Amino acid sequence: MIPLSWYLIxxxxxxxxxxxxxxxxxxxxIILMGIELMxxxxxxxxxxxxxxVNPQVIAGQVFAVMVFAVAAAExxxxxxxxxxxxxxxxxxxxxxVDLMKW
Amino acid sequence: xxxxxxxxxxxxxxxxxxxxxxxxxxxxxxxxxxxxxxAALTSxxxxxxxxxxxxxxxxxxxxxxxxxxPWFPAGDSWFTISVLVDPLTILTLFFVAVTILMIFIYSVxxxxxxxxxxxxxxxxxxxxxxxxxxxxxxxxxxxxIEPMYSRFFAFFGLFAFGMYLLVTTGNLLVLFIGWEIMGxxxxxxxxxxxxxxxxxxxxxxxxxxxxxxxxxxLLGIAYLYFATGTLNYKEIFVPEVLEGLAATPAIGNIxxxxxxxxxxxxxxxxxxxxxxxxxxxxxxPDAMEGPTPVSAMIHAATMVSxxxxxxxxxxxxxxxxxxxxxxxxxxxxxxxxxxxxxxFAATIAIxxxxxxxxxxxSTISQLGFMIAALxxxxxxxxxxHLMTHxxxxxxxxxxxxxxxxxxxxxxxxxxxxxxxxDMFNMGGLRKKMPVTFWTFLVGGFALxxxxxxxxxxxxxxxxxxxxxxxxxxxxxxTLAVAALIxxxxxxxxxxxxxxxxxxxxxxxxxHESHWTMTLPLxxxxxxxxxxxxxxxxxxxxxxxxxxxxxxxxxxxxxxxHPEAIPFNWLPLLTSIVVSLGGLFLxxxxxxxxxxxxxxPLAKPLGPIWTVLKNKYYFDExxxxxxxxxxxxxxxxxxxxxxxxxxxxILHGIASVGPILGSFFRNYIDKPIVNGFGDWIADVTRKMGxxxxxxxTGRIQQxxxxxxxxxxxxxxxxxxxxxx
Numbered sequence: 171m172i173p174l175s176w177y178l179i180x181x182x183x184x185x186x187x188x189x190x191x192x193x194x195x196x197x198x199x200i201i202l203m204g205i206e207l208m209x210x211x212x213x214x215x216x217x218x219x220x221x222x223v224n225p226q227v228i229a230g231q232v233f234a235v236m237v238f239a240v241a242a243a244e245x246x247x248x249x250x251x252x253x254x255x256x257x258x259x260x261x262x263x264x265x266x267v268d269l270m271k272w
Numbered sequence: 273x274x275x276x277x278x279x280x281x282x283x284x285x286x287x288x289x290x291x292x293x294x295x296x297x298x299x300x301x302x303x304x305x306x307x308x309x310x311a312a313l314t315s316x317x318x319x320x321x322x323x324x325x326x327x328x329x330x331x332x333x334x335x336x337x338x339x340x341x342p343w344f345p346a347g348d349s350w351f352t353i354s355v356l357v358d359p360l361t362i363l364t365l366f367f368v369a370v371t372i373l374m375i376f377i378y379s380v381x382x383x384x385x386x387x388x389x390x391x392x393x394x395x396x397x398x399x400x401x402x403x404x405x406x407x408x409x410x411x412x413x414x415x416x417i418e419p420m421y422s423r424f425f426a427f428f429g430l431f432a433f434g435m436y437l438l439v440t441t442g443n444l445l446v447l448f449i450g451w452e453i454m455g456x457x458x459x460x461x462x463x464x465x466x467x468x469x470x471x472x473x474x475x476x477x478x479x480x481x482x483x484x485x486x487x488x489x490l491l492g493i494a495y496l497y498f499a500t501g502t503l504n505y506k507e508i509f510v511p512e513v514l515e516g517l518a519a520t521p522a523i524g525n526i527x528x529x530x531x532x533x534x535x536x537x538x539x540x541x542x543x544x545x546x547x548x549x550x551x552x553x554x555x556x557p558d559a560m561e562g563p564t565p566v567s568a569m570i571h572a573a574t575m576v577s578x579x580x581x582x583x584x585x586x587x588x589x590x591x592x593x594x595x596x597x598x599x600x601x602x603x604x605x606x607x608x609x610x611x612x613x614x615x616f617a618a619t620i621a622i623x624x625x626x627x628x629x630x631x632x633x634s635t636i637s638q639l640g641f642m643i644a645a646l647x648x649x650x651x652x653x654x655x656x657h658l659m660t661h662x663x664x665x666x667x668x669x670x671x672x673x674x675x676x677x678x679x680x681x682x683x684x685x686x687x688x689x690x691x692x693x694d695m696f697n698m699g700g701l702r703k704k705m706p707v708t709f710w711t712f713l714v715g716g717f718a719l720x721x722x723x724x725x726x727x728x729x730x731x732x733x734x735x736x737x738x739x740x741x742x743x744x745x746x747x748x749x750t751l752a753v754a755a756l757i758x759x760x761x762x763x764x765x766x767x768x769x770x771x772x773x774x775x776x777x778x779x780x781x782x783h784e785s786h787w788t789m790t791l792p793l794x795x796x797x798x799x800x801x802x803x804x805x806x807x808x809x810x811x812x813x814x815x816x817x818x819x820x821x822x823x824x825x826x827x828x829x830x831x832x833h834p835e836a837i838p839f840n841w842l843p844l845l846t847s848i849v850v851s852l853g854g855l856f857l858x859x860x861x862x863x864x865x866x867x868x869x870x871x872p873l874a875k876p877l878g879p880i881w882t883v884l885k886n887k888y889y890f891d892e893x894x895x896x897x898x899x900x901x902x903x904x905x906x907x908x909x910x911x912x913x914x915x916x917x918x919x920x921i922l923h924g925i926a927s928v929g930p931i932l933g934s935f936f937r938n939y940i941d942k943p944i945v946n947g948f949g950d951w952i953a954d955v956t957r958k959m960g961x962x963x964x965x966x967x968t969g970r971i972q973q974x975x976x977x978x979x980x981x982x983x984x985x986x987x988x989x990x991x992x993x994x995x
Binding site: 193194264265267268269270271 | 968969970971972975976
């Protein structure tokens with residue numbers, strides 16, 4: 171059986187890739203994808219801990235399912251914002267959208 | 273109705289009349305005077321009913337009628353008021369009821385009820401007469417009705433209430449209330465013709481002068497209440513309380529007096545003011561500015577008598593500690609003031625020409641007789657003279673009013689502008705005004721003490737006998753001389769007014785007054801004679817004992833009944849001689865005064881005459897000592913005080929204000945308050961400026977910052993927590 175630490179390393183790697191994507195990519199959709207990666211890294215952790223630490227209680231799985239639901243809702247809102255943003259400013263590049271500047 | 277509750281109700285009718293006239297009937301002159309007279313009649317009937325009840329009571333003096341009523345809570349006890357009817361009350365009520373009723377009736381005629389309205393009379397001035405035309409078309413002037421007729425009767429009602437209240441009560445505080453009500457009425461009625469400056473001034477003078485005495489009297493009342501805890505006579509006039517008061521030294525040991533002495537002196541001072549004794553006598557002569565019924569009622573028969581009534585009533589207290597020798601301090605004061613006033617006022621009366629002023633000074637003088645009598649312990653004599661004096665002095669005043677009325681009629685008829693009150697403008701009126709003449713003669717003789725017949729003789733003789741028997745020689749001699757002068761100026765007045773020939777046209781055209789005026793004169797004249805017979809000493813030769821000596825019963829009001837004075841020929845002869853001698857001298861000197869001739873005494877007396885004429889310059893003296901300083905204080909000094917001191921203080925405060933203000937502004941407000949506020953704003957702004965560079969608006973930079981911070985915090989926490 172694969173030891174727990176492998177899952178954790180995998181999840182950490184996945185999280186770092188997502189984080190990196192969020193920080194360096196300009197396209198807002200790609201940034202959203204990065205966020206999804208980070209959320210899924212967390213899910214991997216949740217399921218792994220459930221399985222290895224306390225398999226009798228299904229709280230870990232339930233938590234993961236809720237994260238899916240929230241992520242889906244978030245993507246729906248995010249994509250709607252992007253479409254609206256594109257209609258107004260004709261771009262979805264994050265560094266071009268700096269309205270909140272001082 | 274029980275007799276007690278009726279006594280409470282005696283003063284009720286006049287006050288009701290007052291309110292009804294003031295509130296409702298003042299437009300109807302007829303209704304107003306009817307109401308007032310009915311009220312006076314009601315009270316008088318109640319009084320007479322009371323007297324008839326009392327006369328049938330055995331040893332009434334020892335068992336007076338009393339009734340108590342709690343009035344208001346004072347500390348842990350109730351302040352009770354009471355009515356008290358003892359022989360002294362009965363005697364006073366008797367003459368008060370009669371004189372008040374007579375004067376009420378007289379006022380109807382005096383104010384010309386039924387006469388037409390004046391041509392240019394207006395409220396506040398004496399009526400000036402009205403022009404009427406008779407059947408033949410001739411125009412002539414007749415007297416006109418008083419414009420404030422109803423108001424006069426309303427005031428009289430209030431006044432009668434005050435007097436009845438004062439006499440029937442058994443409580444000193446209620447007495448003082450009645451006393452002050454009368455003081456107010458006196459002021460209102462003296463200044464009744466308020467548009468006349470002299471009347472206005474006289475009213476103010478009377479009010480202020482009596483106020484001086486009243487304040488001191490109130491102090492005495494307060495001290496009495498403090499010392500005994502009650503103001504009901506019957507609770508004070510018990511031997512234990514009186515002895516206690518006489519034995520305690522006064523507060524602060526003033527002049528070494530006992531408490532009884534100090535209270536007594538303060539009460540006597542109240543009387544000095546009310547009964548117009550020297551040195552507070554100045555108001556009474558000026559009070560003659562009022563209508564004559566006012567002079568008769570207030571300033572002869574009732575209000576000034578109230579002053580004497582007070583000291584007679586308080587004689588047990590005033591004489592507390594007196595053993596028949598060595599007078600107490602209040603008695604010494606009374607003896608001195610009374611005797612001095614008696615002769616002092618009598619001498620002034622010689623030199624007065626105004627018919628009413630002569631009577632005013634004679635009133636002061638006669639009140640002096642009473643006070644002096646009381647001062648030497650002549651309780652009964654004082655009470656007796658109080659009663660007889662009330663009758664004959666009311667009679668004389670009303671008679672003088674009738675005379676003035678008659679002469680005024682002549683003045684209106686002839687159109688001459690002469691003073692209708694000056695006796696030198698009269699003369700020969702006995703034929704024109706017979707009823708007034710005969711009644712005035714009776715009153716005058718009573719005042720002079722004409723032997724045997726008149727009331728004044730018996731009462732004055734009693735006073736002289738008292739002084740003689742108890743060997744108060746200065747008092748006896750002075751009062752005898754005063755009695756001589758009294759007879760002299762009385763005859764001077766009668767001679768100048770009624771005898772001889774008319775000295776002016778106005779006097780020639782004078783005519784007898786209306787029956788409403790002469791009827792009271794006749795009734796009072798009867799009393800002025802008959803009332804003396806009630807007090808004939810038992811031991812008097814021939815006459816003594818024919819009629820019972822009713823007046824002597826008054827002595828039963830005292831805890832210890834005074835003894836009747838033994839008969840002695842010397843004071844009797846003295847009073848007969850001074851009376852007849854004075855009357856004869858007066859007639860002798862004044863019988864032949866011609867028109868325009870000066871007073872026959874003016875030349876022989878020289879400067880003394882001038883001094884008497886000017887009333888010993890007391891008015892001028894008081895003007896310099898009191899009136900002018902008071903005016904100076906009120907006018908010049910007050911203005912100086914206002915502009916310099918009060919304004920100075922205000923301006924000082926005002927000039928300190930800006931200095932203080934700019935100090936606060938420059939050293940506290942600007943640097944501290946403003947500085948702090950500005951500093952906060954400044955720092956906030958600078959922080960904003962320096963921090964705004966990190967607000968790039970780029971989401972990825974924010975995230976990077978968040979990541980860096982998170983890692984940094986993580987490292988810090990790790991280092992802190994793990995190690």
